[in-house]
Amino acid sequence: MKRHKQLRKAKADIEWDIVVIGGGASGLGVALESATRKYKTLLLEGADFAKGTSSRSTKLVHGGVRYLAQGDISLVLEALRERGLMRQNAPHLVKNQSFIIPNYEWWGGPLYTIGLKVYDMMAGKLGLGPSVHLTKEETLEALPTLKEEGLTGGVIYHDGQFDDARLSINLAQTIIDYDGVAVNYTKAIGLLKDKEGMICGVKAKDVIDGEEFDVRAKAVVNATGVFTDEILQMDEPGTPKKVVPSQGIHLVLDHDFLKGDHAIMIPKTDDGRVLFAVPWRGKVVVGTTDTLIENASLEPRALEEEIEFILNTAKRYLTRPPKRSDVRSIFAGLRPLAAPEGEDKQTKEISRSHKVIMSLSGLITITGGKWTTYRKMGEDTIHNAVILAGLPERPCQTENLAIHGYTKNIDHNDHFYVYGSEAKEIKEMIENDPPLGERLHDRLEFTVAEVIWACKKEMAMTLDDVLARRVRALYLDARAAEEMAPKVAQIMANELNKDTDWIKQQVEEFTEIAKGYYL
DSSP states (O other): OOHHHHHHHHTSSSEEEEEEEOOSHHHHHHHHHHHHTTOOEEEEOSSSTTOSGGGSSOSEEOOOHHHHHTTOHHHHHHHHHHHHHHHHHOTTTOEEEEEEEEEOSTTHHHHHHHHHHHHHHHHGGGOOOOOEEEEHHHHHHHOTTBOOTTOOEEEEEEEEEOOHHHHHHHHHHHHHHTTOEEESSEEEEEEEEOTTSOEEEEEEEETTTOOEEEEEEEEEEEOOGGGHHHHHHHHSTTOOOOEEEEEEEEEEEEGGGTOSSOEEEESOOTTSOOEEEEEETTEEEEEOOOEEOSSOOSSOOOOHHHHHHHHHHHHTTBSSOOOGGGOSEEEEEEEEEEOOSSSOOOGGGSOOOEEEEEOTTSOEEEEEOOGGGHHHHHHHHHHHHHHHHTOOOOOOOOTTOOOTTOOSSOOTTSGGGGGGGGHHHHHHHHHHSGGGGOEEETTEEEEHHHHHHHHHHSOOOSHHIIIIIISOHHHHOHHHHHHHHHHHHHHHHHHHTOOHHHHHHHHHHHHHHHGGGOO
16 A cells, blocks of 8 residues: 555546545545445545544444434444444454443343343344343452442443554555555545536645645545535535534553453443443553534544543542543544534434435535444445446445455454454564564554554555554553654654654654643
């Protein structure tokens, strides 16, 4: 996956069948659906793949226990099916994760056990494991750091867990494997229209060298998540907002705060939210919040009240209350919720269902949704695009499609497991040149070889690309990521043929970003 090759193809003087704007979960899903149906497909991402919301999730592939409680049966059924397909198609990145709901009310055990049995039943053959009621003793054995006072028992259930940014890279690679084109740092700066006012392409800009070029297309899809309205305004100034951005933050703690392999799920906090504490890559991710945000940003910042909310809620359930000094990283993401019609709703009540919107100009927009349903979002969007563009009907190929890196029998204790089938090549690099196995920082397992791999094989163009999304250092230990930045920038400069000025600029820019990830 070489950016210069993809960019050259993007600039080719051809008419694409489908051009997708946005390289997050929804855009990647749409482009994958298109490419695997053998339509001429181009994906344009203005920053890095999954730079925004799609690298900042709770790392869960889930049906949505909360949505079941809200009565949104169709969304839960869809998400449970898609959860099973993600596990089937990308087993190197999506794994079974057990969750325990601790009960501190006498009625909690029977209520949640019945509800989760329904959840299991709805998953059918794609289920990950049965829900089981636990005694107080069994709950404490599974979660030794849980507060005992008032505990009556618990319920264990199963959902999926994954690495969002790594899956994004694999999806981009899969698009290219199927002769699609996907390129980062190539921004849509305008829409091209014919004499009748119908969209016939995109005006694009190479963010790295500043060159602008036109891309002709039979259909254009707006899959820009929280930035959806910016593209809609390009099409028709004054268009009502279609997206409500909601911010969710996560605190990352050391694994000692949980100790075991089980996650905790608190189904109803003081303000009605759900709180998770989930083991992830040797740490624990605790979140999330649901705060209405006025303006979308690629680098949203956690609000002080959100931080305090998570710390205070965690204190109520853990024997070792997490302090601000225990936080290794803090990251914020914006959910692109489809704007509700009619009455005003709180963000936690807005459906996570996706919508496909067709503009009078022919622009196709996909809004809402979540990572778990990325594939279905792509399928529904392409169904509409095919009709609009008059493309030949071809069947969906993604239900049973092995994602790039696909491999079974993963050893999750192996640091390189997220590379799937390509882990072998990285290990061979280290065997042939042992210094490449050197760790980048003594608190994290990431190696020199992974930086080189990111530059050569994964279209990493900046220090942030590597430390935030190719290796997840910024999300696991922000101060460690900041400390390793100069070394990583030097390795990247050697691979990308950059000078000392580039190294200095990259370190300065990343240091500024990293400041928002620690307290």
